Amino acid sequence: MKFFNDSMAMLENTALIERFISYTKIDTTSDGSSESCPSTKNQFDLANLLVKQLAELGLADAAVDENCYVTATLEGKGNDVVGLLAHLDTSSAAPGVDVKAIFHENYDGKPIKLKNDVIIDPATDDYLGLCVGDTVITSDGTTLLGADDKAGIAIIMSALEYYKANPDIPHPTIKVGFTPDEEIGRGHAKFPIEAFGADVAFTLDGGYTGEINVETFEAYSAFVTVNGVPTHPGMAKGKLVNALRFMAKFIDRLPAEISPECTEEREGFIHPYEISGDATSCKCHLILRDFEEEKVLGWGKIVKDLAASVEKEDPRLKVDVKIEFSYPNMHKFLKEKPEIAQRLGEAVRKSGIEAKLEPIRGGTDGSNLSRKGLPTPNIFAGGVNFHGPTEWVSTRAMGYSLCTVLNLMTLYAG
Numbered sequence: 237m238k239f240f241n242d243s244m245a246m247l248e249n250t251a252l253i254e255r256f257i258s259y260t261k262i263d264t265t266s267d268g269s270s271e272s273c274p275s276t277k278n279q280f281d282l283a284n285l286l287v288k289q290l291a292e293l294g295l296a297d298a299a300v301d302e303n304c305y306v307t308a309t310l311e312g313k314g315n316d317v318v319g320l321l322a323h324l325d326t327s328s329a330a331p332g333v334d335v336k337a338i339f340h341e342n343y344d345g346k347p348i349k350l351k352n353d354v355i356i357d358p359a360t361d362d363y364l365g366l367c368v369g370d371t372v373i374t375s376d377g378t379t380l381l382g383a384d385d386k387a388g389i390a391i392i393m394s395a396l397e398y399y400k401a402n403p404d405i406p407h408p409t410i411k412v413g414f415t416p417d418e419e420i421g422r423g424h425a426k427f428p429i430e431a432f433g434a435d436v437a438f439t440l441d442g443g444y445t446g447e448i449n450v451e452t453f454e455a456y457s458a459f460v461t462v463n464g465v466p467t468h469p470g471m472a473k474g475k476l477v478n479a480l481r482f483m484a485k486f487i488d489r490l491p492a493e494i495s496p497e498c499t500e501e502r503e504g505f506i507h508p509y510e511i512s513g514d515a516t517s518c519k520c521h522l523i524l525r526d527f528e529e530e531k532v533l534g535w536g537k538i539v540k541d542l543a544a545s546v547e548k549e550d551p552r553l554k555v556d557v558k559i560e561f562s563y564p565n566m567h568k569f570l571k572e573k574p575e576i577a578q579r580l581g582e583a584v585r586k587s588g589i590e591a592k593l594e595p596i597r598g599g600t601d602g603s604n605l606s607r608k609g610l611p612t613p614n615i616f617a618g619g620v621n622f623h624g625p626t627e628w629v630s631t632r633a634m635g636y637s638l639c640t641v642l643n644l645m646t647l648y649a650g
């Protein structure tokens with residue numbers, strides 16, 4: 237069996253970087269306030285381009301459905317049908333329009349200075365320090381870059397390009413899937429999982445060289461609503477019950493040490509995330525995260541108990557708490573099929589790099605897809621510092637990701 241471990245050769249023999257840059261120029265920012273699917277129509281611009289390119293690469297069934305899910309099949313050998321997934325949208329946390337990628341060739345290890353006083357400093361950005369001599373790509377500082385997840389899309393497309401140019405390289409039947417609205421947690425929602433027909437799938441969604449993920453947060457939301465008693469403030473003595481004052485008390489009582497800003501690695505948190513309302517009625521959205529379901533449900537109990545303690549302070553006050561499931565820790569499902577993680581680790585090592593099995597302090601489309609019966613771990617696509625103007629990617633890392641995908645497919649072809 238032939239394996240791939242030359243990242244630079246991958247960059248020379250495919251249009252990986254050109255593809256990536258062309259995808260970053262298409263604005264695909266998703267919008268969590270929109271009810272439609274896709275949440276923004278312009279995700280179709282990238283979807284339609286990809287369908288055309290997939291057809292040119294010989295995937296004759298390439299299509300986009302009415303919800304903006306792109307699917308295509310490359311027939312291959314072996315018993316397994318393997319999915320390769322990436323997401324079309326970018327986060328709304330930073331502008332995604334008019335992205336101008338900047339190449340820092342033969343990177344010299346110094347802080348990278350961009351527009352708007354944006355600085356990416358290897359002193360605080362460990363991975364950047366590892367990229368001396370690489371080509372590092374950033375935005376110009378006014379937008380995000382969109383390596384999350386257009387690097388993943390480009391890597392999948394370049395794997396298909398490589399198979400077209402080298403038909404002797406073994407691979408299983410590959411199902412390609414590009415999903416809308418991952419950044420707003422809906423990438424899995426209308427995924428045509430039955431029609432897709434894969435036995436296992438892999439997202440290419442973020443992470444520096446060698447990082448693979450078979451574990452994500454277990455995620456819930458809490459919605460706390462405080463209803464007070466409104467009156468004219470000029471005649472409010474003894475009558476007004478101000479919802480804002482009681483919401484402030486509730487938030488102040490949340491344990492400070494169980495917050496995103498005070499936790500790391502395998503620690504979970506309670507994070508008051510968004511607040512809206514007025515003196516009459518006020519609502520707070522909190523996100524609850526941990527790697528263990530029991531613990532995250534414990535965070536929900538803390539929220540309920542604190543809400544109840546606030547409600548007790550005034551009999552006229554009404555405080556409601558709703559807890560909603562968001563996504564599961566994919567490990568619950570993947571641990572039943574340990575061969576998937578083993579094979580993925582082997583594919584990384586065959587690329588000549590170390591396999592770093594990291595839990596994601598977040599979720600991917602694979603979290604809910606794994607719950608729905610399609611086991612879907614994540615493979616690094618090279619990008620770092622997502623959702624902001626300091627986002628960057630190393631071309632060498634992208635080349636290694638492509639090596640890993642080709643090696644993984646070789647292993648599945650048997």
Ligand SMILES: [Zn+2]
Nearest residue numbers: 384385441442
């Ligand atoms: Zn992503």
